[in-house]
Amino acid sequence: MSPETNACRLMSVICLWLTLITGFFLGLFFFAGTELSLPVQLVFLAMVLLSATRWTGLFLLAAVQLHLFFAEPGRRSSIQSPSELLFVLATLALLMFGSRFATLQAAGRLTLFSMVRAVWRFLASRDVREASPLSTAVWKSLLGILNNLIIRTSLLLLILFASFMLLNSIEISGNLRDWAEQLPGGERQAKPSPWFMVVIAAVFVILFELAWRQKTTSQARMYLRSLLLKDLYPEFRMILSRRMVLRRKQLRDARRITTPPAHNTQKPLP
Amino acid sequence: MTWRARWLCLFAAVGLYLGLLRGQPVLALLSMSVLLWIGIEWSLFLWRMATEFSRIRGSRLVNGSEETGRFLWSGRTIAIEARLFVTRGSFSAITVARDVMPENLELLPDDLDNKYPSEQILAGTASEILFRYSARPRSAGNIFLPGFRMTFQDPHGFFRTERFLECTQSFRVLPAFTATRNSQTLVKRINALPSHGLHRLQRSGMGSELLELREYVPGDPPKSIAWKVSARRDKLMTRQYESEVPVRLQLFVNGSHGTRTGGFGCRLLDQMLFVAASTARSAISNGDPVGAILFDEQRSWRVPAAGGERGFYRLLEALANFSVNPSPVPQRLSAAMMTAAMNVCHERFPELLDVSVNRVPFTWFPILPWSRRQFRNRCRLAAALAEVYKISTQLQVQLMHDDYMMAVYLQHFLTHSGWSWMDPVVPKRGRGMNDGLPAIQQISAAMTRAVGLAKDNEVFVVFADLLDCSKAITHLLPSVKLALAKHHRVAFICPSPTFKRPTKQSTVASSDNVEDLLFAAEQLNLESEYQKLKRELGRLGASLSISGEEQAVHMILSQMNLARSGRTGVHS
Missing domain, CATH: 3.40.50.410 (von Willebrand factor, type A domain)
Known part of the structure; x- marks a missing residue:
């Protein structure tokens, strides 16, 4: 077994634990001070636990969004308390760890049993202080993955900060009715929108250009061919159908020539 | 972009819209963070693909040699060491590399855990991917190793792309044989042993072993006259030798x-x-x-x-x-043949099935969704075959509609991809x-x-x-x-x-x-x-x-x- 595969298995286990721990903390945030019934809490925890086999991040996000949609009061001000920021961070972290675990599991075709066995072997080799090259290599690979994970988590913090700053720059309306009332004079809300549109469009153009430039020569050839086919398809189709009809007719004629007619075979020989 | 990312984007966009409209800052913040996160992951992934794939090189050692065109033996284990490296920088997570094996090569598991020894997963960063495995040619013939199928993913599974890195090697596989016990007797039965490869044959000839004595006939060589026997019998007798011929x-x-x-x-x-x-x-x-x-x-x-x-x-x-x-006898096009060819195409030419370049022309027919999907798949496969075999656009359209021609091309494609003559390449026959x-x-x-x-x-x-x-x-x-x-x-x-x-x-x-x-x-x-x-x-x-x-x-x-x-x- 290669060190990379072993490290992948160990990382999957770490991600699974991080998912469960984050889910537990999110649950604490989620249900603190609410009157949600126990079954709802259990369903939430079950969804977190389901991450062990299936990626349920989408449903978790939907559940959190629904909860916020119904439970969060509409207000003019922005984020007020750090606990709200922590709540968003916990949700994002849960999504990140869960998706990472699911991706590793799918890419490595890992089962829970194989992951547990990898951890057991790794720990056993550490216990007896075996400084084998394999365990050292696994440890090295694992450190690399953990390093990557830390970078991504830091990135998540940056993303949260950027989103926070972006939202603070926009005047959020109190609710739908207030927003509708403010519409005639709602210049402040509408003011940043063009800038956002321009920035988003520019980013998309750059990204699409980057994606297009990555195409290989054969892909470019195929794209040109598909464009040509798109334009000339009806003509080609018409020519081809004519040819196919003609070929069928020729085959039918050839068969008629080679096989004697039925009435001749019935005729008695002289 | 994977379906996971698409659904997340949709939910996040709806959440952001509602959050901004209803003045719910936490909902808006969460949704916007998700959108921003996916956007940043996308740009990082594109950047990675732009810089990483062009620098990847692959090499493969078969029995310690990188040469192509050598001989292998059927039924004997060969050791393969594949190495993928980047000329500058390092691989990023997550990279799955697989050495594409033909059907004639049987992979041997290296231990009980690893069911896919020719596959390697890189979850972190590394300068090279190295994997060793053993295989065994199943039968005599050819073995063609086309290269590595690589799957690049971002760490969260939002974006994925598949590429094929060519690293071709072909080998001639000689048939296996068993060394049976030498059947030649070790007991010397004859006076003069013939040279290696010559055998006694109980017919008259010019060998060294006496076969019989017979009466002299004019024309017989005088040196073969048996003088003592002639004297005893009072008539000329000549020696007849055995024939020594190779069998x-x-x-x-x-x-x-x-x-x-x-x-x-x-x-x-x-x-x-x-x-x-x-x-x-x-x-x-x-x-x-x-x-x-x-x-x-x-x-x-x-x-x-x-x-x-x-x-x-x-x-x-x-x-x-x-x-x-060789290419098999043409048979009718079947759904199984199409599926097999599509799988091989996904394996060997994943970039040719990319929907952004392999576009299907619009048609009204077929109308039914299932038939329409099948037709689209056929069109994509025809385009890929057209690119592989460098055929004209007109022939490509013919492949899309002519079942016979499609079947011939698919049989050829599957046989040349190393598929054996089994269903669906050739029909079942009792x-x-x-x-x-x-x-x-x-x-x-x-x-x-x-x-x-x-x-x-x-x-x-x-x-x-x-x-x-x-x-x-x-x-x-x-x-x-x-x-x-x-x-x-x-x-x-x-x-x-x-x-x-x-x-x-x-x-x-x-x-x-x-x-x-x-x-x-x-x-x-x-x-x-x-x-x-x-x-x-x-x-x-x-x-x-x-x-x-x-x-x-x-x-x-x-x-x-x-x-x-x-x-x-x-x-x-």
Whole structure:
């Protein structure tokens, strides 16, 4: 077994634990001070636990969004308390760890049993202080993955900060009715929108250009061919159908020539 | 972008919209963070793909060598070491690399845990991906290693792209053989041993061993006059010496469609090649030259008889070439064939199936969603084939609509991708569905031709699936009679579909299990056909055996011993 595969298995286990721990903390945030019934809490925890086999991040996000949609009061001000920021961070972290675990599991075709066995072997080799090259290599690979994970988590913090700053720059309306009332004079809300549109469009153009430039020569050839086919398809189709009809007719004629007619075979020989 | 990212984007966009409208900052913040996160992951992924893939290089060592075009042996384990590296920078997470293996190469698991030894997953960062594994060629023929299929993903599974990194290597696989015990007796039975590869033949000739004494006939060489005996008998007597001739072994291998059908290593042809190679090894060890006539429905090759190691390897190479499956007989297009070709295309040419470049022209028909999906898949496959085989756009449209042409191209594509002749490449065919007349005619023609080219005292060994065409055996008998009349020995080796000779134990089912019952029934059928054929051929003086075990090789060697001694007799 290669060190990379072993490290992948160990990382999957770490991600699974991080998912469960984050889910537990999110649950604490989620249900603190609410009157949600126990079954709802259990369903939430079950969804977190389901991450062990299936990626349920989408449903978790939907559940959190629904909860916020119904439970969060509409207000003019922005984020007020750090606990709200922590709540968003916990949700994002849960999504990140869960998706990472699911991706590793799918890419490595890992089962829970194989992951547990990898951890057991790794720990056993550490216990007896075996400084084998394999365990050292696994440890090295694992450190690399953990390093990557830390970078991504830091990135998540940056993303949260950027989103926070972006939202603070926009005047959020109190609710739908207030927003509708403010519409005639709602210049402040509408003011940043063009800038956002321009920035988003520019980013998309750059990204699409980057994606297009990555195409290989054969892909470019195929794209040109598909464009040509798109334009000339009806003509080609018409020519081809004519040819196919003609070929069928020729085959039918050839068969008629080679096989004697039925009435001749019935005729008695002289 | 994967479906996971698409759904997340949709939910996040809706959440952001509602959060901004309703003035719910936490909902808006969460949704915007998710959108921003996916956007940043996308840009990072694109940047990674732009910088990383073009710098990836691959190399592969097979048995410690990077050379292509070398020889491998069927059934022998080979060690493969594949290495992927980037010329500058390092691999990022997550990269899955897989060395694409043809069907003729059997992967051997390195330990109990790893079911996919030719695959390597990189979850962190590294400068190179290295993986070692063992494999074993299943049958003689060709092995083509095209390269590495690489899957790049971002760490969260939002974006994924598949690319193929070419690293081609091709090998010629020689058939396996077994070294049988040397059948030449060690007891010296004769006064003067002939040189290596020459054998005594109890006919008059210019050998060194005395055969008989006879009366002098004018024209006999004076030095062969036996003076003492002449003095005793009072008339001139001359010595008659034995002939010393090489015993040539002529192998006839029939590679008709029926013998090529099946998975690599399980074909009837593989059995025949194994026995042929083993026999050739033994014969060449005894100094006898070995030649071969290889034929199928379309082609026929003659390998001139030769001895020594060079002759043996030349024969093996010819057998390996013959073992490569040609393009099969065209058959009807089936859904299974389309699915198989699509899978191969996904494996070998993933970038050609990218929907952003492989666009399908709009048509109103077919209307039904399932049919429409099938048509779209067919269009995409036709475009990929058009790019692979460099055919015109007009032919591409023909592939989209002409079933016959599509079937021909798909069969060709699958065969050249290393698929064996099994369903869906060739249709399933039951045994005994034909009378085998064409195959018998081919064998008969090959034998007649060989008799015309043969010299004295040859052993003809015919490897053919006679059990499948026993009904037409009478068409073969004239050529067998001709060969026997020319003092050649003739032996037939029939491959067994069960790889076992029928015995008393094997013809009785060991349990009520369906597989055991079927096996016993097959063995019974085989036994009855074998006995019928044996009786028919034995009446003429030809031998018959079933391959799959060493008995077949021993039978051929005993025939060669008979040919050496010049005795007559049937031994099977």
